[in-house]
Amino acid sequence: MRHLCGPKSLGAPLVRAYSKNAPIPTQLSFPCVDQTLERTRSLDGGPEPLYDRIVTGYQVYQHPKPLILYWGGVLQGFDLAYETWGELNARKDNAILLHTGLSGSSHARSHGENEKPGWWESFIGPGRPIDTNRFHVICTNVLGGCYGSTGPSSALPGGKGGERYATRFPPLTIPDMVRAQLRLLDQLGIERLHASVGSSMGGMQSLCLASMAPDRVGRVVSISAAARSHPYSIALRHTQRQVLMSDPxxxxxxxxxxxxPHAGMKLAREVATISYRSGPEWERRFGRKRVNPQETPALCADFLIETYLDHQGERFCLQFDPNSLLYISRAMDLFDMSAQRGREARARRLAASEKHEVPLETEDVDIEEVGDGRDGEDVELVRGMSRIHHPTLVLGVQSDILFPHWQQQEIARSLRRAGNSQVTHYELDAEYGHDTFLIDTINVGAAVKGHLEQEPGSVGKIDS
Amino acid sequence: MRHLCGPKSLGAPLVRAYSKNAPIPTQLSFPCVDQTLERTRSLDGGPEPLYDRIVTGYQVYQHPKPLILYWGGVLQGFDLAYETWGELNARKDNAILLHTGLSGSSHARSHGENEKPGWWESFIGPGRPIDTNRFHVICTNVLGGCYGSTGPSSALPGGKGGERYATRFPPLTIPDMVRAQLRLLDQLGIERLHASVGSSMGGMQSLCLASMAPDRVGRVVSISAAARSHPYSIALRHTQRQVLMSDPxxxxxxxxxxxxPHAGMKLAREVATISYRSGPEWERRFGRKRVNPQETPALCADFLIETYLDHQGERFCLQFDPNSLLYISRAMDLFDMSAQRGREARARRLAASEKHEVPLETEDVDIEEVGDGRDGEDVELVRGMSRIHHPTLVLGVQSDILFPHWQQQEIARSLRRAGNSQVTHYELDAEYGHDTFLIDTINVGAAVKGHLEQEPGSVGKIDS
Incomplete structure (x- = not known):
């Protein structure tokens, strides 16, 4: 019985005809592939991008001087798109700077110039978690973005006939985005923010601003963010970039x-969506439902969850500039509050400043690190967080795999070790994963509102 | 100061030259893209696939009759590649059937005919967790695979000149794979296995076999598996399939x-690798290390974790047949032990049996469901598991996101609700995520060994 065979030989296919009625193998159909081919073959180049017209009604701050970036690149001035809600008071001390996630625009909430709902529509407004009866809210499109701020889709300085930066745009980081925002605050005459608020990448910016310019902010809110990106999140963004860059x-x-690169963008967004919605919500919403349960399963989308992902990818791919996705996603990877990263960046920027005869900004001068860590490898992180002495809300979601709960613990722990006694850390058991901050107005909103509105003097303090 | 702008106009690029020394924007380089282009352009069609020669020294069972599949498709006979270790005793009651994960071959351990280490090398052998001094171990390449068993890369019946099934292969499921294995056991004269053992997709097969042919197995081991796939895992496999099918x-x-489709396979594997290694291992192993920390960051691989992922993708893409990946990955999505799925499949197979004049196998006859659930929606799952009355080891890993701990709880709970009082459920805090079953010989191995070797009569019983 025992016989050893090599691999199956294709030269001698098995010829078996035990049943004359056995069906001839039939070719499966692939509507998902046909759709992509059709789009690529279309003579007019396919659908037009929408990202340069989808957001309107914003204001633009035009910075008139060069900006030296974290990795030593230089931008010859820049534009920063922003929107505001609520009145700035006479003392100019009621402003809240709201930072966006990766693909967010300045349109956080609807207003007279753009009545479409914003990405944090229900969080902002009279009586809302960010109460526009009390606060003047400012939201910018980040540097590197495609909704009005300077980014890879912007005109190349000195370029001809609508030439864009494309991948000639210099490498970008979170501190660069924050530096650009500080120049906007200068222009608006806002010396000191009531608070810096952000979720996801916006939380990184929020922490970064408090560290870079501690005297210019009163309170900090960091939701589902990180003090430094961990390898699993870098891996997730890596595959998204690879998928996009593989599109010819x-x-x-x-x-x-x-x-x-429509197909690449769509696929990148599908991968991203999985990491954004890691919670049990899908179990309840989609379960194992198939689109046509009685039909023989297909290799293209067949389960409801698959059509949902396809739809998310399809919807996104014209709404965002692919190069902005690449640059900003890499900026998230590179985010690291550790003190030695800051020292290296200052050295690079100083060298670039001398080489290009461009002065550095005030917040680069006299950065003094205080505090110290106790765990060996965390010392530099604790040092890097030591200028954040503000009342700080750190909010995380248990079902988040992209910015998991242990990263929220890392933020809170590092701040406390650096001597910050005003850290509030909540872990929320919401079911939406990372995207909870976009959805859960009640639970996320209450924490934000409480932190922003608590009386000065009592915020972050404990009776003892 | 307040001025409302439309989107930035490309017709009038900003012309700013504040610093004559400011650098001209330079083009980033993309070695990762160049590599893919180079490979595609090569005149000889690029590297040859290795999957049809990478595994050797196996035996092949050639099933001489048609097999009716779960979705009503028919295979005109099939080949099943298998390897064995240890001696089958005279009573033929010491056999263990070992099931593989998605891309596993029959080569679980080295032997005289193939001395390369197998995929469970350290788990199998004299004195090992699966002790070849006691047991006769059988491992097959699954139906649909590319390592010697009939699959999409096999010769098309009636096809000319080496024509393959390709995507004319009928839709495949886990029960189909198990049915093929049972035919091999028939041929080997093994009436009743000592145990059915599997991890990941192999755990699905292990549960499926015990349910489909409860009299033919004594003990069951299911490691990091599921009683039915959840939408998050379907989503992860969906993106892998989409990425692969998008490669022209x-x-x-x-x-x-x-x-x-080298690029598509590589990317699909990169996405898969992230879901296989979800544990904290990467934090320790790669952290935030960059390949060249002093260089300006690139958009191609730059962090160590990225080069690791690229390497994993590169290594895999010639070693597995892309169509096998698609069919087997879909089979995992479709896996659902719920009783109503079984009833539907039997009806389809009965219809196909009559239409094609092919008799059904014995295990299709008189399947009686016993037991009942208490939670409304779980009733059908409990019913579907009710034939698994065997001592069953359910082992899960806390850091697994692909087959998370709550799915292991679901298996154990459903079995117990169906009346199985011999369920052992361990949750392991290993750091490797889903792939722990391939790596952690000590902790996974001990649980397996204990379950397989416990005296009959005491296995699964508690003193009370």
Missing amino acids: HWNKGHYYGGVL | HWNKGHYYGGVL
Whole structure:
């Protein structure tokens, strides 16, 4: 019985005809592939991008001087798109700067110039978690974005006939985004914010601002963020970038005016969506439901969860600039509050300042690190967080795999070790994973409102 | 100061030259993209696939009759590759059937005919967790695979000149794989296995076999598996399939003899690797290390974790047949032990049996469901598990996101509700995520060994 065979030989296919009625193998159909091919073959280059017209009604701050970036690159001035809600008081001390996630625009809430709902529509307004009866709320599109701020889709300085930066845009970081925001605050005459508030990448910016310019902010809110990106999140963003860059239409970033890398963007967004919605919500919402339960399963989308993902990808891929996605996603990877990273960046920026004869900003001068860590490897992180002495709300979600609960603990622990006695850390058991901050107005909103509105003097203090 | 702008106009680029020394924007380089282009352009069609020669020294069972599949498809006979270790005793009651994960071959351990280490090398052998001094171990390449068993890369029945099934292969499920294995056991004269053992997809097969043919197995081991796939895992596999099918070289599955969908396979594996290694291991192993910390960050691989992922993808993409990946990954999505799924499948198979004049196998006859659930929606799952009355080890890993701990609880709970009083459920705090079953010989191995070797009569029983 025992016989050893090599691999199956294709030269001698088995010929078996035990049943004359046995069906001839039939070719499966692939509507998902046909759709992509159809789009690519279309003579007019396929659908037009919408990202440069989808957000309107914002204001633009035009910074008139060069900006030296964290990795030593230089921007010859920049634009920063922003929107505001609520009145700035006479003392200019009721402003809240709201930071966005990766793909957010300045349109956090609807207003007269743009009545479409914003990405934090129900969080902002009279009586809302960010109460516009009390506060003047400012939200910017980040540097590197595609909704009005300077980014890879912006005109190349000195370029001809609508030429864009594309992948000639210099490498970008979270501190660069914050530095640009500080220049906007200078222009608006806002010396000191009531609070810096952000979720996800916005939480990184929020922490970064408090560290970079501690005298310019009163309170800090960091929701589902991190003090430094962990390898699992870098891996998730890596695959998204790889998927996008593998689309031949991406063309090393030079697709403007040509065919968009539609398939790559769609796939990148599908991968991203999985990491954004890691909670048990899908179990309840989609379960194992198939679109057509009685039909033979297909290899293209068949389960409801698959059509949902396809839809999310499809919807996103014209709404965001692919190069902005690459640059900003890499900026998230590079985020690290550790003190030695800051020292290295200052050295690079100083060298670039001398080389290009561009002065550095005031917040680069006399950065003094205080505090110290106790665990060996965390010392530099604790040092890097030591300028954040403000009342700080750290809010995390248990079902978040992209910015998991242990990263929220890391923020809170590092701040406390650096001597901050005004840290509030909540862990929320919401079911939406990372995206909870966009959805759960009640639980996320209450924590934010409480932190922003608590009386000065009592915020962050404990009776003892 | 307040001025409302439309989106930035590209017709009038900003012309700013504040610093004459400011650097001209430079183009980033993309070695990762160049590599893919180079490979695709190569005249000889790029590297040859290795999967049809990478595994050798197996035996092949050639099933001489048609097999009716779960979704009503028919295979005109099939091959099943298998390897064995240890001696089958005279009573033929010491056999253990070992089931593989998605991409596993029959080569679980080295032997005289193939001295390369197998995928469970350290788990099998004299004195090992699966002790070959006691047991006769059988491992098969699954139906649908590419390591010697019939699958999409096999010759198309009646096809000409090496034509393959490709995507004419009928839709496949876990029960189909198990049914094929039972035919091999028939041939080997093994009436009743000592145990059915599997991890990941292999755990699904292990549960499925015990339910489909309860009299043919004594003990069951299910490691990091599921009683039914949850939407998050379907989503993860969906993106892998989409990424692969988006590679133009995939060509709806008809790439044999042409250029392989190398880029698509590589990317699919990168996405998969993230879901396989969800544990804290990466934090310790890679942390935030960059390949060249002093260099300006790139958009291609830059962090160590990225080069690791690229390497994993690169290594895999010639070692597995892309169509096998699609079919087997879909089979995992479709896995559902719920009783109503079984009833539907039997009706379809009965219809196909009559239509094609092919008799059904014995285990299709007289399947009686016993037991009952208490939670409304789980009733069908409990019913579907009710034939698994065997001593069953359910082992899960806390850091697994693909087959998370709550799915292990679901298996154990459903079995107990169906009346099984011999369920052992361990939750392991290993750091490797889903892949722990491939790595952690000590902790996974001890649980397996204990369950397999416990005296009959005491296994699964508690003194009371």
